[in-house]
Amino acid sequence: MSVGGSGGGAKGGYPPQTIIALGIIGGLAGIYLGHFMPAAYSFFGGIGAICATVWGADAVRRVASYGLGTGVPSIGMLALGMGTVAALFGLSVGSFAGPIVAFIVAVIIGIVIGALSNRVIGMGIPIMEQAMAEIAGAGTLVILGLSVVIAGSFDYSTVVHNVVATGYIALIFIIGGMGILHPFNASLGPDEHQDRTLVLAVEKGAIALIIVGFVSSLNEGLMAAGVNILIGIIIWYVAFMKHYALIKRDAYQVVGTGLLPSAEELQ
Amino acid sequence: MIEGIMANILWLVFITLGGALISWGVHFIPVGGAPAAMAQATGVGTGTVQLAAGAGLTGLVSAGFMMNVTENLPLILASGAVGAMIMISVTMIVATWVYVYGVGCVPSSAKVKTDPITKYRQDIYVSQGTEGHGIPTVSFVSGVIGAALGGIGGGLVYYSLIEVGMSIGLTAGVTPDVVGNSLVGVAAMFAIGIFMVNAVIPSYNIGGTIEGFHDPKWKKWPKAVISSLIASLLCAIVAVIAILQLGGI
Numbered sequence: 001m002s003v004g005g006s007g008g009g010a011k012g013g014y015p016p017q018t019i020i021a022l023g024i025i026g027g028l029a030g031i032y033l034g035h036f037m038p039a040a041y042s043f044f045g046g047i048g049a050i051c052a053t054v055w056g057a058d059a060v061r062r063v064a065s066y067g068l069g070t071g072v073p074s075i076g077m078l079a080l081g082m083g084t085v086a087a088l089f090g091l092s093v094g095s096f097a098g099p100i101v102a103f104i105v106a107v108i109i110g111i112v113i114g115a116l117s118n119r120v121i122g123m124g125i126p127i128m129e130q131a132m133a134e135i136a137g138a139g140t141l142v143i144l145g146l147s148v149v150i151a152g153s154f155d156y157s158t159v160v161h162n163v164v165a166t167g168y169i170a171l172i173f174i175i176g177g178m179g180i181l182h183p184f185n186a187s188l189g190p191d192e193h194q195d196r197t198l199v200l201a202v203e204k205g206a207i208a209l210i211i212v213g214f215v216s217s218l219n220e221g222l223m224a225a226g227v228n229i230l231i232g233i234i235i236w237y238v239a240f241m242k243h244y245a246l247i248k249r250d251a252y253q254v255v256g257t258g259l260l261p262s263a264e265e266l267q
Numbered sequence: 268m269i270e271g272i273m274a275n276i277l278w279l280v281f282i283t284l285g286g287a288l289i290s291w292g293v294h295f296i297p298v299g300g301a302p303a304a305m306a307q308a309t310g311v312g313t314g315t316v317q318l319a320a321g322a323g324l325t326g327l328v329s330a331g332f333m334m335n336v337t338e339n340l341p342l343i344l345a346s347g348a349v350g351a352m353i354m355i356s357v358t359m360i361v362a363t364w365v366y367v368y369g370v371g372c373v374p375s376s377a378k379v380k381t382d383p384i385t386k387y388r389q390d391i392y393v394s395q396g397t398e399g400h401g402i403p404t405v406s407f408v409s410g411v412i413g414a415a416l417g418g419i420g421g422g423l424v425y426y427s428l429i430e431v432g433m434s435i436g437l438t439a440g441v442t443p444d445v446v447g448n449s450l451v452g453v454a455a456m457f458a459i460g461i462f463m464v465n466a467v468i469p470s471y472n473i474g475g476t477i478e479g480f481h482d483p484k485w486k487k488w489p490k491a492v493i494s495s496l497i498a499s500l501l502c503a504i505v506a507v508i509a510i511l512q513l514g515g516i
Contacts, residue, residue: 069474071300071314074467081463082502084456089505092512093268109501113464116494121472156512164452173459 013194016062020134023055024103027141031099034148035155039220042152043231046212049145049176050205050235056138056180057201061194063131064184069123072188075135076181080173082109083139087147088164090140091156098154102140110136135180142176142208143169149212149228152220162219168212175211179204196246199239206236271511272504275434278427279503285427286465286499287492288420293319293469294488295413296355297406300475302398306370309377309399309406309478311362315470316463319417321358323462326351326418327425331455340426347422348415355414359402366401374401378482384408399478409479424461428454431507435514449513457506464502465495 030048037044056079064072086109090102114132117123125131147169148154151162163169183200184192213228248254272279296318299310311318329350333343366372375392376382377399382389384405393399402410432450472491473484 068471070470071316071475074314074316074470077316077320077463078467081460081467084460085464085502085505088453088456089509092509105505109498109505112501113468113494113498116468116497117471120494121468121490123471160449160453160513164456165449167452169452169456170459173456 013198014058016058019055019058019198023052023058023134023138023141026051027055027138027145028099028103031141031144031148031154034145035153039152040224040227042149042216042220042224043209043213043228045145045148046205046209046228046232047145047235049142049149049208050202052138052141052145053176053179053205053208054198054201056135056142057183057204058194058198059131059134059138060180061184061192061197063125063127063135064188066125066127068125072185073181076177076185078113078132079135079139079180080143080177081139082106082113082136083141083143083176084169084173085109086136086140087143091144091154091159095156098156099141099144102144103137106136106140107133110134138180139176142179142205143172146172146176146208146212149209150215150219152216152224166218168215171215172208172212175204175208179208191250193246193250196243196250199243199246203236203239203243206232206239208232210236268508268511272507275431275507275511278431279500279507281427282424282461282503282506283496283499285420285423286461286502287496288416288423289319289323289462289465290420290469290491290495291488292323292413292416292420293466294473294477294485294491295409295416295480296322296477297359297402297410297479298470298473298475298477302476303400306366306372306400307397308476309375310402310476311358311410315473315475315477316466318355318358319413319466319470320463322351322355322414323417323421323466324459325354326414327421327455327458327462330418330422330425331451334426334429343426344419344422347418347425349418351414351418351421352411355410356407359407359410363402363407370400372400374403375399376403376406376478376481378478379405383481398476405481406479409481412480420465421458421462425454425458428457428506428510431510432513435511437513450510453510453513457502457509461499461502461506464498468494468498 034045086106091098094101110133114129118128187197210232217225297310299308302308304312326347330347333346373392437450469491
């Protein structure tokens with residue numbers, strides 16, 4: 001468990017507004033495209049989830065840079081905890097406006113929990129309310145996006161029958177949370193750069209898309225599942241190579257150590 | 268929507284109380300975080316959320332298991348509490364084996380001079396430069412109490428959500444169908460969501476590490492419990508409405 005950053009705000013890279021816009025617009029557009037297009041295009045939900053994952057990881061990066069006092073993973077779990085509650089509520093009352101209702105409810109829950117953390121518990125992080133709202137909203141969009149990939153739709157009864165009752169929601173909970181919490185948790189430190197952290201978030205989102213792609217074969221047939229998995233693998237490969245290139249850029253030196261010496265060589 | 272909430276006001280109160288119990292219970296669990304993983308602080312070497320969620324979710328499962336055979340609330344809560352207590356005890360005893368036989372340090376607390384339960388001296392066994400190590404008796408007992416509270420809280424949340432669903436005619440019985448049961452799925456997921464929120468709020472309150480009820484940080488619990496009451500109430504309203512909507516599909 002790491003305690004996060006050095007006690008100041010995160011610096012450098014794209015401004016928060018750009019990432020927020022990417023997360024909200026990309027996330028919602030992906031979810032709606034995945035819902036209204038035929039089943040073979042449900043990968044749009046996954047692309048929406050990737051946008052939201054990037055946004056969530058950036059919000060975690062900004063808030064955890066102040067030092068949470070506890071591990072970065074806690075905030076990812078909180079994001080998906082708030083996200084699950086808001087997502088299921090939004091779909092249950094909103095019908096076609098479901099994702100938007102879910103998003104608004106998540107932002108409200110996030111602001112309340114952020115205000116409680118700052119005012120009652122006294123964490124003293126200036127951006128806590130905003131960051132909590134962002135993280136809750138991103139968590140909700142990740143859950144909705146991945147649910148759309150599995151179910152092919154965000155209709156409440158379809159999602160309940162194909163995603164929640166079957167238990168795949170637990171899978172979404174963990175892989176979605178991993179995408180939000182892992183990038184900053186893995187990259188934090190004095191040499192942390194925003195682009196490297198966010199590319200890692202894209203890579204994690206793509207892994208989530210591959211995994212839910214397998215599950216989607218249950219409801220959408222092998223063709224749609226194959227498309228989901230293929231798109232996931234392509235995005236993963238591009239993001240992974242980009243991440244590796246950024247690691248080489250940021251590292252002081254990359255050297256090969258060769259294979260472990262054999263027993264004879266050690267003697 | 269408003270009538271639905273008014274009709275289920277008792278279950279709303281139970282869910283809120285369950286959330287507050289989880290939040291209070293987390294304060295008892297000896298969490299050492301990364302320092303404990305290197306045997307440099309007392310407690311189990313992982314974060315609050317992981318420990319509380321591990322114990323609490325086991326409690327939720329054992330409470331749900333008991334609901335297969337009885338409708339009796341005290342029995343269900345007892346089952347949840349015992350499940351969580353077993354889980355945390357196993358975690359702590361195995362961690363103690365690792366600390367004692369693997370790392371080779373004496374379980375000792377740096378926060379008190381003598382163990383409040385066994386009255387054994389602590390300070391002379393604390394290695395220099397560390398905040399204690401291992402899980403002394405008082406922390407073990409405290410962890411078991413915390414897990415019991417978490418298990419009762421988690422069970423209470425889950426039971427209340429299932430009762431809300433039953434009140435509109437849904438069933439929570441075992442089905443032979445592989446696709447499972449909608450009410451059980453939705454209620455379990457809301458219970459997990461509420462559990463996670465209430466496990467993270469106290470972890471921010473204690474700021475990473477705590478040894479148990481003898482730790483000075485433990486006295487900060489009212490702040491986290493008040494926050495959890497408000498957050499749980501908000502989540503409970505949302506959860507009850509979503510479960511009531513299940514009746515229409």
